[in-house]
Amino acid sequence: MKADNNDKFDELLYGALARKHPEFDFDKWKKEHESEIKTFTKRARRADISKAAGLWRIIMKSRIIRYAAAAVVMITAIASIIVMDKSVPAAFGIEQIVKACNAIRFVHVKQFNAGQEEPLEYWIQSDEHGNVLRARYYLPEHVSPEDGSKLVVWTPEKAELYFKRKNSYLIFQSKKIEQMMKNIIAGAQPQLVMAKLVDNEKAGKAVIETSTPADKQKPATITASSAEAGKKQIFYVDQATNLITSIESYHLEGNKEVLDSTTEFFDYNVPIDAKMFTLKDEVPKGVTVVDQLNQLIGIPQGTMTDEQAAVETVRQFFEALKDKDYKKAGLIFSGVSEEKAKEYFGSFNITAIRSVGPATYFPLCGIHSYSVPCEVEITGADGKVTSRIFGGVKTRCGDDEMHPDRWIIHGGI
């Protein structure tokens, strides 16, 4: 048995280890753990009371401190005036940066993760309100070793993904991908970065300090720290343009700051060629195109259970191959073209389907995902009939993707 190339291995591991969607019933758990909950809530109340009482005791336990308390109040008042005075230009500085960021229409961003040579890259076009109009992403292999490196272009209307290693080009749209794309870009689009910084400060999630060197050639810095989250970011800002030039992100290990990533910003407002926002002309010839946007793929679930739908998907796929209906086979096979389906499966002369199923839960491909064995009869050019067993054809339901109630074959067979 080989460890690489191993759908079968994966399937056996799932068979040995998988637990289908274990769910936690907190209400039931609460009933069974009343004493723990009592201890928990009592302790929280005690902590609140003791915090206040402890502070009072510290202040008032000695006469000297009692006298000093009045002085503390005065000093605090004076200090707060000084702090307030200092904070005015700092807040003003951030406002200027936000304003400068809001004027950005185009930007190219590189994110260097610690320990990795190849950066993530983004090219982003925004509108006058800061909304992302179009974005292009290059995500190197280390971001998702399972997929290999990816090129992605995204607009609110569609996403195009090119998986280099798999030589596959996927066109689709879903709320999930929209959210993923927004999440990825949230750390790279200057408008979103600044909006998040301001929000975090307002919500008390981050403490912000600014520094503006007298030498205008040197960058100003904004340091945002969150002791609770154990994170720190340093924003470097060009004093001439008020635009961010780079961001360093750290996490804390004890008292030590460990660099996670450095994000660098280039080519502010240099228009990005429209060709950068479509992969259609860029993917290599012969790439497997999986178009899930412009065609209805898979088969409908209807009233079938997941297991029944999984088996039915595999059955209909092999029926289509038996009938040489490569268009239908392609639509079930993730939505590949008729030509590609013929190229893949045209050499199989399937003359009968001997058995399909049963379906085994296989969550690697999603929460509605199954592996289905199938045995077919193949008749060779010499008329010789043989049996061919496909040990585990992976099927899945689109779930929250474009076609939520439709089942497709996922990956190879």
Added chain:
Amino acid sequence: MFEMVELVRNAKGGDVESFGELCRRHYVVMSATAFAILNDHQLAEDAAQEAFARAMVNLHKLKDDGRFAPWLRAICQNAARDMLRRKRTELNGDDLEIAADKPRDESDGEAVSRAVSKLPSNLKELVVMRYYDGLSYEQISDVLGISQASINGRLTRAKRKMAQYLNRCGIDGGRS
């Protein structure tokens, strides 16, 4: 990340529902953690729930709110080990067979289970997490505190070790 920290902070403040949300979010991964030790789905889920009870009464001791998941994992491992100790007082035929390391006429699935059980504990836990309910690299990374690239490397290593073991037992690609 901020949201998870917020939930922990709220829970520390006595908000039971925030604690419940933390439990819900970590149930699968904690069950997988326990399964790596107990090799029994029902017991693993019991151990995860026991871990939540222990975590609830000790939450005030958690120093770094950002490291709730690894902290909970350690509690869960202890709960599972306690259960394993109790379980070991009742040996049965299967246990004896495993102890003797003597493959009987077993299916490929059983052989793979045995190969998983032979892995060093850190690799075993990782394999179980990955295949328990299709946990993503991101979820695993959050709990184990290692990078996604490391997870990929370790999974590959684990699979190679399992393949070697299966080959030694005379199970090859032809059989699978």
